[in-house]
Amino acid sequence: MKQVIVNPEKCVGCMQCMLACATAHSRTLQLYSAALEVPRPRPRVHVGSGLFNEGFPNRCRHCDPAPCQMACLTGAIFRDEVTATVVINPDRCINCASCAMACPYGVIRFHEDVFAPPGKMVAVKCDNCEARVSRGEIPACVEVCKTCALVYEEMDTIMKKKTDQVAQTMSAQAGRPAVPDSVALYKAAKQASLAVGP
Amino acid sequence: MKHLIIGNGIAGINAAKTIREMDESARITMVSDEKFPPYSRPMISHVLDGSQPLEKLPLFSRDIYEDLKISPVLGQRVTGLDIDARSVELGDGKRIDFDRLLIASGADARKVKARGTELENIFYMRTETHVRQQLAAIAKGVKQALVLGGGLVGFKAAHGLLKRGIPVTMLITSDYPLAMQVDEIAGLMILDELKKHGLRVKVGVSVTAFDGDKQVKQAVLNTGERLDCDLVIAGKGVVPSLDFIPRDRMDIDLGIIVDDSLMSSVSGIYAAGDVAESIDIVRQIRWINAIWPEAAVQGRIAGFNMAGRKVRYPGSLGRNVMRVYDLDVMTIGLANPEESQGFETIRNGGAGQGYYRSLMFQDDILMGAVLINRIEQGGTLRSLIENQIPVRVPRASLAAPGFNFKRL
Numbered sequence: 314m315k316q317v318i319v320n321p322e323k324c325v326g327c328m329q330c331m332l333a334c335a336t337a338h339s340r341t342l343q344l345y346s347a348a349l350e351v352p353r354p355r356p357r358v359h360v361g362s363g364l365f366n367e368g369f370p371n372r373c374r375h376c377d378p379a380p381c382q383m384a385c386l387t388g389a390i391f392r393d394e395v396t397a398t399v400v401i402n403p404d405r406c407i408n409c410a411s412c413a414m415a416c417p418y419g420v421i422r423f424h425e426d427v428f429a430p431p432g433k434m435v436a437v438k439c440d441n442c443e444a445r446v447s448r449g450e451i452p453a454c455v456e457v458c459k460t461c462a463l464v465y466e467e468m469d470t471i472m473k474k475k476t477d478q479v480a481q482t483m484s485a486q487a488g489r490p491a492v493p494d495s496v497a498l499y500k501a502a503k504q505a506s507l508a509v510g511p
Numbered sequence: 512m513k514h515l516i517i518g519n520g521i522a523g524i525n526a527a528k529t530i531r532e533m534d535e536s537a538r539i540t541m542v543s544d545e546k547f548p549p550y551s552r553p554m555i556s557h558v559l560d561g562s563q564p565l566e567k568l569p570l571f572s573r574d575i576y577e578d579l580k581i582s583p584v585l586g587q588r589v590t591g592l593d594i595d596a597r598s599v600e601l602g603d604g605k606r607i608d609f610d611r612l613l614i615a616s617g618a619d620a621r622k623v624k625a626r627g628t629e630l631e632n633i634f635y636m637r638t639e640t641h642v643r644q645q646l647a648a649i650a651k652g653v654k655q656a657l658v659l660g661g662g663l664v665g666f667k668a669a670h671g672l673l674k675r676g677i678p679v680t681m682l683i684t685s686d687y688p689l690a691m692q693v694d695e696i697a698g699l700m701i702l703d704e705l706k707k708h709g710l711r712v713k714v715g716v717s718v719t720a721f722d723g724d725k726q727v728k729q730a731v732l733n734t735g736e737r738l739d740c741d742l743v744i745a746g747k748g749v750v751p752s753l754d755f756i757p758r759d760r761m762d763i764d765l766g767i768i769v770d771d772s773l774m775s776s777v778s779g780i781y782a783a784g785d786v787a788e789s790i791d792i793v794r795q796i797r798w799i800n801a802i803w804p805e806a807a808v809q810g811r812i813a814g815f816n817m818a819g820r821k822v823r824y825p826g827s828l829g830r831n832v833m834r835v836y837d838l839d840v841m842t843i844g845l846a847n848p849e850e851s852q853g854f855e856t857i858r859n860g861g862a863g864q865g866y867y868r869s870l871m872f873q874d875d876i877l878m879g880a881v882l883i884n885r886i887e888q889g890g891t892l893r894s895l896i897e898n899q900i901p902v903r904v905p906r907a908s909l910a911a912p913g914f915n916f917k918r919l
């Protein structure tokens with residue numbers, strides 16, 4: 314089972330995943346028309362800047378056990394047995410925010426949504442792009458990510474890659490850097506601008 | 512192995528689910544005084560305010576007992592516990608024996624000490640039956656409601672009645688509402704929000720008697736004042752239901768004292784939920800945090816331990832979240848100023864600013880937080896408190912409204 318893996322060191326904070334996510338969770342599935350929809354589609358992935366102005370795409374970890382699922386007052390939050398995705402049923406959700414209090418990563422938002430009953434505020438978070446995946450597509454945030462900060466891989470594969478990466482740093486002649494030069498340069502520039510000030 | 516679970520609240524149900532996960536052949540019996548299928552207690556305030564129908568209260572499918580192969584004994588309260596014979600006695604005199612017992616009997620609403628409480632239309636707010644009776648009373652027409660207690664239950668009751676267009680007067684014994692949960696600034700913000708929507712509040716008073724024929728008509732205050740009311744909801748806290756336990760045989764304080772496996776002082780007898788007294792993570796003393804999410808977690812952990820898989824319970828943390836009209840209120844850990852003396856308190860926002868945030872630190876450990884609005888990432892703060900993680904970023908920035916929690 315492939316899943317979305319985050320490589321925070323590669324994120325440049327461009328926020329394209331947020332746009333792609335909102336679009337993927339819209340009625341029309343096209344950026345320009347999605348922007349005109351009511352309620353306005355909103356992203357499930359949230360890029361914030363860290364201590365050194367570095368980006369970080371914060372998305373649901375689909376924890377197991379999931380604290381939000383345990384805290385849900387109505388049983389609206391459940392785990393899809395097949396995909397292991399933690400899902401919120403908007404019809405059972407009562408917008409009580411108990412999940413927001415439970416989530417250690419702060420990835421749940423509350424708003425009206427095209428998938429919710431009209432006019433009702435509900436808890437919304439990443440659904441691993443179930444609709445796209447069932448159409449044979451990959452999650453929208455991964456598709457749009459230009460730096461491979463978000464990748465869609467088998468856990469075993471990505472673990473092997475990481476192990477190799479760590480091993481390569483031990484080689485006498487270090488192999489390819491974990492972060493491409495351009496990304497490293499961009500991040501260094503952002504950090505420097507932070508030191509200089511506005 | 513014969514497992515007996517007293518209570519079909521979330522602690523009892525989660526324990527049963529966990530035992531079944533671990534042991535296909537275990538015998539599980541569950542006793543409850545409520546006949547209604549297992550439901551969401553906190554949701555009854557959403558039923559009172561009309562945002563959810565009664566039918567939505569049950570948490571599981573109708574076949575939950577069959578699915579989990581539980582033998583339910585419903586409509587019965589446990590009246591006795593024989594520790595030597597390892598059996599409990601029910602109200603009808605029947606006995607059920609057990610190898611492992613989970614006491615998840617919960618808590619009952621604290622009774623109002625006043626004359627005339629037997630009059631009609633005086634309610635507590637605790638169970639599905641209570642809210643059903645309230646709705647029936649409201650359907651007949653209510654002109655003036657009285658809410659006793661300025662705690663969370665009182666506020667939820669007042670909020671629900673106001674949303675139904677019923678005028679509400681709230682009586683609070685202390686000086687400002689939610690005195691146990693929040694500091695004065697937050698308490699007054701919440702109070703103002705409810706007053707804006709028509710709530711009348713009297714602080715520093717209590718009821719000594721109710722008057723009426725069959726149904727309540729007036730409340731008499733300790734000041735001698737008389738208030739007209741045709742519906743009363745009392746939210747004066749809860750008391751653990753443990754009358755049936757022989758106190759000389761089991762360690763009991765306010766609740767059943769449990770160790771970090773949620774076992775009581777008697778081997779093989781566990782307790783979870785509102786009846787269990789564990790360690791409070793921030794206070795580091797024995798404490799009952801009678802809240803739903805703790806009951807859910809305790810039920811699961813007790814279930815594991817009963818089924819023979821050792822799982823440690825780290826202690827409980829008080830927390831609550833509610834939405835009152837335009838205010839979202841979240842409190843975590845220590846929030847009460849009396850308890851936080853000697854701590855460093857960092858505040859941001861306040862009345863008129865649309866948000867408020869107050870964080871309590873002991874050195875670099877976050878001990879408590881009160882948040883009004885912008886609560887989406889409050890869970891991150893809860894995690895910091897619960898895991899006692901040192902905060903390395905500037906503390907003032909943590910309280911800032913636009914703080915990005917990725918900076919942690």
